[in-house]
Amino acid sequence: MMRAYVALGSNLGDSRQHLLDAMTALAALPHTQVVARSKLYRTPPWGVLDQPDFLNAVVALETELEPHALLDALLEIERNAGRLRNGERWGPRILDLDVLHMASVTVNSERLTLPHPHIADRAFVLLPLNDVAPDLNIPGQGKVLDLLRTVDTQGCTPLT
Incomplete structure (x- = not known):
């Protein structure tokens, strides 16, 4: 089992429910369990500023899934939530799931970079x-x- 950290974000529709549903889906992945969940945070948009605020969270997982298999599972959860990847970066989305870090794993492929290269830049992740x-x-x-x-972290507020 490896410890993995996954970022969750949403700013379309019922964002709170999208994140809660995604957490349930993550817990249902094979050979995986959610071991910790953060609070939900309301955060200003990053990159493209003309869009609604986001709700963000992070979950810690214990998983036997390899990094690319975990990425594929996250993309499937996004698709099941109605996420359409149209090539627009940092725009509005129903659900966004990112692998941030996996213990003792470094990946630098076309599809995945671990640890995530922008962790240190983003209050909505940190x-x-x-x-x-x-x-x-x-x-x-x-x-x-x-x-x-x-x-x-200005404009970032935890939800109760």
Whole structure:
């Protein structure tokens, strides 16, 4: 079993329900269990600014799935939620799932880079990741808690 961290985001439709449904789907993956869930956070859009705020979260998984198999499972969960990948980056979406990090695994392929190359830049990832793994060291980037101190979290609020 490997520890994996998955980021979840949504800003179309019932975003809270999309994230909760995705967490249920992640827990149902074969040879996988959700071991921690962050709070949900309302965050301003990143990249394309003219769109609704996002809800974001992170889950920690224990999984036997290899990185590309996990990625394929995440893409299937997105499709089942109604996500259409039209090539637009950082735009509005029903559901976005990203593998952030897998313990002791480095991947640099056309389809997947691990650890995720933009973890250190994004408050919408670091805030929920800090909820589940503040002491996690992201190779080449630093400890989550330290990375969080370097990003602008203005406009990011936890939901109750």
